[in-house]
Amino acid sequence: MSAAAGGRRVVLGTAGHIDHGKSTLVQALTGEDPDRLAEEKRRGITIELGFAQLELPDGSALGVVDVPGHERFVRQMIAGSTGIDLALLCIAADDGVMPQTEEHLAVLELLGIARCVVALTKRDLVDEEWAAFMADEVRGRLAGGPYADAAVVPVSARTGEGLDELRATLAEAARGLVRAKDGSSARLPVDRAFSIKGSGTVVTGTLWSGQVAPGDELEVLPGGTRARVRSAQIHGQPVERAEAGNRVALNLAGVDTGEVRPGMLLAAPGTVEPTDRFDAWLTYLGAPGAPEALETGTRVRVAHGTAEVPGRVLLMGGRAERGA
Incomplete structure (x- = not known):
């Protein structure tokens, strides 16, 4: 694989609500179908992580991780997102921001993914006025957050509209990007x-x-x-x-x-020490049906890398709870 823009290796990850066209868009961009399971093809949804390679106009290439959009597969989405440097958030022009759009945005922000490009997918299903309205809605949703300056590119995987612009936008976003994770040990x-x-x-x-x-x-x-x-x-x-x-x-x-x-x-041998506890800065976003505050001792699921394990939150400094 060629070096990404600026001589860096960069991994692109999809994000977005189910049926907003992530896998279809990846296939249109790369020529590779990231859905490899027979069940995925039969049901028309992504269940496990998919992979492809995206050749860019400047001669570089991005490794692509395609994640599931269904709410039942958030763990797989997190597992795929932990290794990415650049996010491709897919929002359907006929549907707009939906629950898993919000959930995936929260994951990207919490993981510290530096840059995001928005693909306004299914452009062929709406007229020009509605596409412009939806693009403004998306920009309004992102305003004030880390992706306020994210480019919004209307595309259609079916007709090919906007694909060249999206490739050029991704190449620009990857240029000079500092990898989210780095270090000398494997x-x-x-x-x-x-x-x-x-x-x-x-x-x-x-x-x-x-x-x-x-x-x-x-x-x-x-x-x-x-x-x-x-x-x-x-x-x-x-x-x-x-x-x-x-x-x-x-x-x-x-x-x-x-x-x-x-x-x-x-x-690399001897470079990582397994542990069953760690100190962390905590951002609590709240959860539907959960108490407004996170109480010390609360049982949680900890997602790290591609693993998910049970855990318990113990607040430091004698605090009993943390508000959302």
Whole structure:
């Protein structure tokens, strides 16, 4: 894969409400269908993370992570979003901002995703006046937040309208972008693990930091098992070295699929210490049907990387609760 604009490797992630055209748009932009499961094709919805590569007008390319929009698959959306640097928020021109639009926006903001481009999808289903009205509505919703300056590009995956403008806008947004996660040591949250006959265990994920090359040893966390990298691929192409910011597939020796699973982390040995507690600054957005304040001791689900585990919030400084 070519280096992204500015010599950086950048990962683009979709976001948005179910049926607002995320996967269809990715296919129109890249020529690759990110929905690979038979059930996804039968039901017409994304269930698991999908992946593609987007070639840009300046000769660079972005790794694309396509996430589910259904409210039942928010965990998968968070897992996909943790490795992205640039968000493509899809909002249907005939529908506008919907519940999962809001939820996905909150996830992007909490994860600190620096930049966002809005695709006003299904432009062919509305007239020019309504498209302009909806674009203004979207800008109004984003005003005052971190994505107030996000470009809003009307597009139609069916007719091709706006696709070239969207590619150019994404190239501009990626230019000079500082990766959300960086560092010298290899860290890769696993989002898929499977076995290939004759090759053994293969894992995929977005390489958060560092680099990985055939022959490297990696630690499978939290268990601590060691694995050796037999080979590495980026979007199906063998590489001598995979660098941070790429979607990577690794063929591993020394482990089977029972020892490395989605939610685990591959890291350079001795660089990451598993823990069952951590200190954090907390932003509480509230939740439907939940108390207005978050009480100390509240049980929560903690999403980190591609993992989701049960946890408990303990407020520091003797505080009993935190307001929304």
